[in-house]
Amino acid sequence: MSSVMWFRRDLRTLDHPALMAAIADGPVVPVFVIDPRLWDSSGDVRLAYLCASLRSLNESFGGNLVIRRGDPVEVIPALCREAGATSVHVSADFAPYGMQRDAQVEAALGDFPLVRTGSPYAVAPGRVTKDDGTAYRVFTPFYRAWFRHGWRAPAEAPDPSLSWIASGIASDPLPEHAPPAGVAMPVAGESTAWDRWEEFRANALGDYSEARNRPDIDGTSFLSHHLKWGEIHPRSLLADLGESDEVYRKEICWREFYADVLHQAPSSVRDSLDDRFDRMKWADDDAAYAAWAEGRTGYPFVDAGMRQLRAEGWMHNRVRMVVASFLVKDLHLPWQRGAREFMSWLHDGDIASNTHGWQWTAGCGTDASPFYRVFNPVMQGLKFDPNGDYVRRYIPELAQLDGARAHEPWDQPDGYALGYPERIVDHKAEREVALSDYSVLKEMKDG
DNA sequence: TTTTGAGTTGTTCGA
DNA sequence: GTCGAACAACTCAAA
Numbered sequence: 399m400s401s402v403m404w405f406r407r408d409l410r411t412l413d414h415p416a417l418m419a420a421i422a423d424g425p426v427v428p429v430f431v432i433d434p435r436l437w438d439s440s441g442d443v444r445l446a447y448l449c450a451s452l453r454s455l456n457e458s459f460g461g462n463l464v465i466r467r468g469d470p471v472e473v474i475p476a477l478c479r480e481a482g483a484t485s486v487h488v489s490a491d492f493a494p495y496g497m498q499r500d501a502q503v504e505a506a507l508g509d510f511p512l513v514r515t516g517s518p519y520a521v522a523p524g525r526v527t528k529d530d531g532t533a534y535r536v537f538t539p540f541y542r543a544w545f546r547h548g549w550r551a552p553a554e555a556p557d558p559s560l561s562w563i564a565s566g567i568a569s570d571p572l573p574e575h576a577p578p579a580g581v582a583m584p585v586a587g588e589s590t591a592w593d594r595w596e597e598f599r600a601n602a603l604g605d606y607s608e609a610r611n612r613p614d615i616d617g618t619s620f621l622s623h624h625l626k627w628g629e630i631h632p633r634s635l636l637a638d639l640g641e642s643d644e645v646y647r648k649e650i651c652w653r654e655f656y657a658d659v660l661h662q663a664p665s666s667v668r669d670s671l672d673d674r675f676d677r678m679k680w681a682d683d684d685a686a687y688a689a690w691a692e693g694r695t696g697y698p699f700v701d702a703g704m705r706q707l708r709a710e711g712w713m714h715n716r717v718r719m720v721v722a723s724f725l726v727k728d729l730h731l732p733w734q735r736g737a738r739e740f741m742s743w744l745h746d747g748d749i750a751s752n753t754h755g756w757q758w759t760a761g762c763g764t765d766a767s768p769f770y771r772v773f774n775p776v777m778q779g780l781k782f783d784p785n786g787d788y789v790r791r792y793i794p795e796l797a798q799l800d801g802a803r804a805h806e807p808w809d810q811p812d813g814y815a816l817g818y819p820e821r822i823v824d825h826k827a828e829r830e831v832a833l834s835d836y837s838v839l840k841e842m843k844d845g
Numbered sequence: 846t847t848t849t850g851a852g853t854t855g856t857t858c859g860a
Numbered sequence: 861g862t863c864g865a866a867c868a869a870c871t872c873a874a875a
Binding site: 723 | 856857
């Protein structure tokens with residue numbers, strides 16, 4: 399008798415309730431399924447990271463991680479029969495595709511149970527509701543209710559001996575996927591995640607509330623990719639936080655809030671929560687889009703962000719908001735195009751956080767920002783990158799502009815000496831256009 | 846049911 | 861340069 403532990407977004411061994419449940423069912427066959435429907439639509443950066451994480455997980459299992467390529471609906475039942483397993487264990491998936499896939503696999507398994515234990519969240523989506531049972535749409539009350547609800551203590555660690563791992567099950571080779579040329583990838587894996595967390599707690603957590611907004615310094619936790627792939631669980635982080643770490647706890651809660659929002663409105667992965675936005679007339683300018691995506695809008699803070707995305711597969715959160723605002727409110731392109739661009743480049747690309755981060759910026763999501771809140775890309779740069787270090791790090795054409803001068807090349811006599819592009823739009827004018835576009839929304843009825 | 850207070854992340858303008 | 865008000869009205873949550 400043995401059990402199958404099907405890993406998806408939980409590539410770790412510690413604080414893993416589903417793994418503990420699998421171990422309780424007998425020798426564990428750890429498996430990762432390369433599902434072409436997810437795999438073939440993921441960006442190269444995310445796949446490269448995933449492959450590295452799988453290598454790390456395989457080492458944790460003494461080389462016994464089983465890899466299978468194919469539709470999980472066929473692969474998982476077949477593996478059960480082959481290994482003589484009596485149950486399949488997973489961490490519950492609450493994203494639209496994952497829920498549908500799991501329901502189909504469950505049906506295909508017939509009498510073998512698909513056991514869901516835990517999830518990628520401290521509080522599973524759907525568990526925090528208002529008194530009338532409906533879902534929250536505003537963050538702050540969600541946060542209060544989420545905190546009141548609380549979460550379990552971290553799960554105990556499995557016995558360090560490897561005797562609970564089934565071996566000798568045939569496996570496809572570990573997948574390999576090279577990142578795009580020149581992309582600097584972070585080191586994947588569970589132990590790296592814990593090292594990073596300890597370093598952040600020791601050195602940066604105390605300054606987090608201020609430093610997190612500064613892309614020119616390392617003020618964030620850099621845990622997003624580890625959380626995305628479940629190399630560390632948010633519950634593990636929460637257990638280490640104290641009273642004074644409210645701001646960081648709220649950031650963890652934002653991730654849970656957006657998972658909850660997507661869970662209760664799966665179509666919002668595509669459609670604006672406020673559907674008036676999808677009935678608005680949006681621009682369709684491929685040249686402007688390309689300039690944005692390739693980091694040559696002529697606005698240094700925006701371009702630095704987009705170039706960081708392509709250089710590192712990651713972008714600082716403050717800058718994500720600024721480039722998103724620029725796409726939607728200065729270029730008048732629909733948020734869905736930007737969300738897709740992000741997902742194709744981010745190594746931490748998470749469908750819920752990405753989708754609803756974009757919807758928030760566009761003003762069509764939860765907690766919609768007032769329509770008149772339009773980020774000024776120059777002012778944001780001056781405020782959060784006061785010495786220009788961030789923009790110069792990613793834009794060599796601005797190397798000759800010292801200090802904050804790098805944010806306003808148009809005001810410098812030598813601003814374009816190294817070939818930096820001129821601004822493709824006038825922010826002040828486009829802001830007015832956005833405000834006028836948005837005022838049209840008021841005339842539209844919900845539908 | 847009605848009422849009341851509040852809502853991540855901003856910018857501009859005029860004093 | 862700094863500061864407060866204005867920028868719309870609406871929806872949400874809870875009393």
